[in-house]
Amino acid sequence: MRAGGYAGQVLYIDLTKEEIKKEPLDLDMARKFLGGFGLNCKFAWDLLDPTVDPYSPDNMIFMGMGPMVGTAAPASNKHSVMSKWPSTGTISPGTAGGDFGINVKLSGYDEVIIKGKAKKPVYIKINGDDVQICDASDLWGKDTYETTDMLWEKHGRHYSVIAMGTAGERLVNTTICLIDKCTSWGKGGLPAIMGSKNLKAFVAHGNKGIRVADPKRLIERTRMIQQRFESYPDRQKLLDLGTMDGFVFWADIHGMSMNNWTSRFPTEEAYRLYNTDYYLENINAGRISDPTCPMGCKDHVKVKKGEYTGTEAWVSSFYGRVVHMAARCQVGSYEKNVKAQEVFQRTGLCIHSYTALIDWAVELYERGILTKKDTGGVELKHDFETTMYLAEQADKHEGLGGILSQGYKKAIQDIGRGCERYAVHVKGMEPLYDPRINRLSSAEFNQVVNPRGAHAPQGASTLYMSKDADPKGYRDWLEDRGVPKEALKRIFPRSGYFNIARLCSYAEDWVAFMNSVGMGCLRGRVDNFFKGEDWSEAYSAVTGFETSLAELKTAIRRCYNLYKALNVRVGFSRKDDVFPDRWFEPLETIDRGTMVLCDYFGTPLSREDCEKLLDDYYDERGWDIQTGIPSEETLMEIDLQDVFRDLQKRGFME
Amino acid sequence: MEEKALVLHPERCTGCHACEMICSLVHDSECNLSLSRIGIMKTNGGGTNENIPVVCQQCHDPICADVCVMGAISRDEETGALVVNEDLCVGCKTCVIACPLGGVLYHYIKGCAMKCDLCGGDPECVKSCLYDAIEFLPMDEWGIKTRLKGAENLGRIFEIVYK
Structure with a gap:
């Protein structure tokens, strides 16, 4: 019996040897480690040398698409990437929604494993059995939006694109990739790892179909889950606000620390600058949903007035990004907040990671640990100008911004002078919640x-x-x-x-x-809106393995x-x-x-x-x-x- | 038979593909965007207002049926859907070329024309779209809804003019 859910193949790409191999997925192993994150762990355990330098050609990128990805089940889209991250040295996962995973599955692969280093810039094209390593010399030097547009122009918008920005080319590791200009993937330095491999992007489109062992059972369960979403009285409010429905938790109930974890962003200030009415009227331009997600929460945002009119971004977890720009960088207005986010998205800088490092650097400057000698003559403040200045330096991997952009572990060594005392991190990565x-x-x-x-x-x-x-x-x-x-x-x-x-x-x-x-x-x-039994039901219906x-x-x-x-x-x-x-x-x-x-x-x-x-x-x-x-x-x-x-x-x- | 059709609202479509996944699952027992009878065509980042759902509009005077020399496309009197008789269809793809709305596609596995059959009168895509971007409406009701939308727009204009 051919199993449902699992596409059935593992795709190995060696960029050094320019070799593409397809092997059948071991279904016993798949059942043992499920898929996605779990199978990534298994492949990484078997294939990846734990002592490998993250930038070595021997480091690998594991992309896992679980058995439910690309099926009709609600919210079945999460794909997981694993590698040895340069910012932390950990071997760990990053997760994303977006259309990339379903298209890899529809091409026939549950897992994509990349190693080696290309001689010149390349991108990987996956279209069913047709997998190619393609020339990317015209894409090198382009930001995420430009890269994505150029690849859509070439292959068609029905392809899903993973692009890294300019920072990744210069091995900046507080970076993320964007899937179709929106979904972020690989916090901890996926773009930098790709940069070290001369790998600029991925494109994928598939039409093989994912078999479902028991369609009737899956449809029944899907309808049951969808019904719970539909009958929720506040559903429309959640759809209108997207992740900004969290605003009240941030502003009133919880809060976000600021000034490098020494105070809390004031409630009144949050309401004055970032209230949801203002967001709906002047910022939000559309709502984006991951595949089959009943509660789409991603944002298309567009500045409608002032100096930055027309600035546009497609952002997952927009609320989190707003909060970081607001509290850690104190950019001062919604429009500047979106402008900064756009710059980060284009270059590929991680808004979560790099805003924390900026916040830390400002404290070091205020304490005199960093001086104008370090900053290139610029006074560091919690404001929009400092944020943009350090972002530009990070993108170019030069100056103080360049040092910070290597994450806490490396930056602590490079700056020295007791700066570690003020660095709030665990294993080299910044916390989110205080x-x-x-x-x-x-x-x-x-x-x-x-x-x-x-x-x-x-x-x-x-x-x-x-x-x-x-x-x-x-x-x-x-x-x-x-x-x-x-x-x-x-x-x-x-x-x-x-x-x-x-x-x-x-x-x-x-x-x-x-x-x-x-x-x-x-x-x-x-x-x-899910119950535990939904998962065993859906997994069994899709795969045909009664579990x-x-x-x-x-x-x-x-x-x-x-x-x-x-x-x-x-x-x-x-x-x-x-x-x-x-x-x-x-x-x-x-x-x-x-x-x-x-x-x-x-x-x-x-x-x-x-x-x-x-x-x-x-x-x-x-x-x-x-x-x-x-x-x-x-x-x-x-x-x-x-x-x-x-x-x-x-x-x-x- | 009361004339009904799938009414599409691109401004509500979040590009989640749920309609396509269920459509291919119901018709072909597999999930496959390329075998779905409805297609979500994305532009740019793929948010609401950037996606266009494309599906057969069950034309009153169907071009696809007119151009089919085999007489393979006919109206199901019960549901009002134009359906493909797969035994008659020879896979010449003339209907695919002729439809200006992208409503007919070629089923590359079966080798015949493929189009929306309204799932026998209870379209699964409508049930799967939790964003109300696809409605299945009788034409008179759609008429009223269209007028209401127009009235809202005009109301807004009048408000601006008389302020």
Whole structure:
């Protein structure tokens, strides 16, 4: 029987040898590691040397499209990329929606693996059986918009394009790629890795069709899920606002720290500059949806008045980008905010990462650690001009901006002078959420333990709940997603308390699971409409492999442990899961008084308390508490004997 | 038979492909944008106002049926849909060339003309479009809706003029 869902082939591209190989996908392996993120981990474990230099031709790019990607199931679009990132040195995933994944699947491939280095600039074209390494000399030097337009001009708009900007060509690693000008992919330096391989872009279009084992069952389940979305009373409001529906959480309930994690962006200021009425009237120009997503939330934005009239951008998670430009860079107006975003999108600079580095640099300048000698004679401030100046330097990979654009790890070494004290990062990546404002919820805690670095979305964001919400929501969610009773007892040991660290591991698994099968979305606005059984039903209907939720959960535990093991092999362990110092300093706000790090119920937490939580997290995961490394027992239980033996051989296990 | 058609609203289409995925699944038991009877043609970044849904409009005087020398395209009296008789169709593609709306395509696996058959009177794409960018409406109702839209626009103009 030909399986449904899985396209059935793995595509290997060696840019050095100019060689393209297609091999059948091992379906037993696919069932064990699901697809997408999970299969990426497996291929990376088997093929990637953990000590590889991220810029070496031997570093690889793994693109995984799970079995649900490109089917009619709701929100079945998540594709995952894995590589050894230059900014952090971790081997970790990046996830995107967009049309690229479905077109690779429709071309017949579940996985695309790239290695080597082309002699001259190239791009990769995937069109069913026709896969080519094409000349990209005319694309080199073009930004993401130009590159995408030129490739559409050449191949047609029905192709989906992944383009890197100009910064990636110069190996700037606080960068992202854009899919069809909009969806960002590969935070941590995918463009820089592509740059090191002389690989400018990908284009894909496929027409092979994805077989569904039981169409009737899939359609039934699809209608059931769609019905839940349709009957939601506030649906239109969510569609109108896109991710800006989060505005009120940012402005009122939670908030965003500013001045390099020393104060909070004032509520009044947020309403004055970035209120949703202004957004709807003057900024939003359209709504974009990922494939089959019932709650499309991406933005087409266009400035309608003032100096930057006509400035245009297509942005995923627009709200997050607005917040970063607003709080970290304090650009001062909605129009400037969009203008800065457009420049970042064109060059390929990552708005999440690079705004944090700008924020840090301004503090270093104010403290006299950086001087005009470092900045090229320019005074650094939290404003639009500084942001644009440092962005331009980053794009060109020169001056102070060039140093910052290599991420915290490298920049700390290059700047020296004790700058590390003011750098808020985990494993070289900036956190997104400030637990002093939001309290230590699962998303905040995940930033510390995430093998990728302090990257919020990978973990726990589906459980993102307001601190004023009833914690019962957590329990309901966990029960629905099939978390065993014994685990629930450990997470909720007594009434009025729950252990966020123990809970976090299940939330992480869930996000990893969605990114593996390729269905669902970490955003609450999508995930809240799904039930646990939807996934086992849809997976079984599509693939024809009758699989229970419990079996799927075992598979994802396997994937997540392999992900951890990949990074253990690089040299990461508990010593790298460090809560940033600044989180233990009080946060002074002008409108909320002093805020300190608290748990979900408002009890202040010391570093010792947080270390205890780390113990609990490793314990719940079945990892060694001293080292944070998966234990022999855990690895054996999930059928990763070979992983255990490898770690043991390399001296990571007793 | 009451005349009904698929009414498209490009300004609401977010480009999610849900209609295409369900269409190909229902008709060909696989998900395939290229075998969908409805197509979302994107421009630029693919947001609302940048996407154009394309599907057979079940013409009152169908060109595709006129040009078919085999008489393979005829109207289903029950649903009002123009349907392809795959036994009669020889795959000459004349209908594909003739349709000015891109409403007929060539089924490259079956080797015959392929077009929207309104799913026997209950179009699946309409049910799958959660953005209301495709409606299935009787023509008189569409007429009223079109007038209402016109009235809204005129109302806005009058408001500007008399302010």
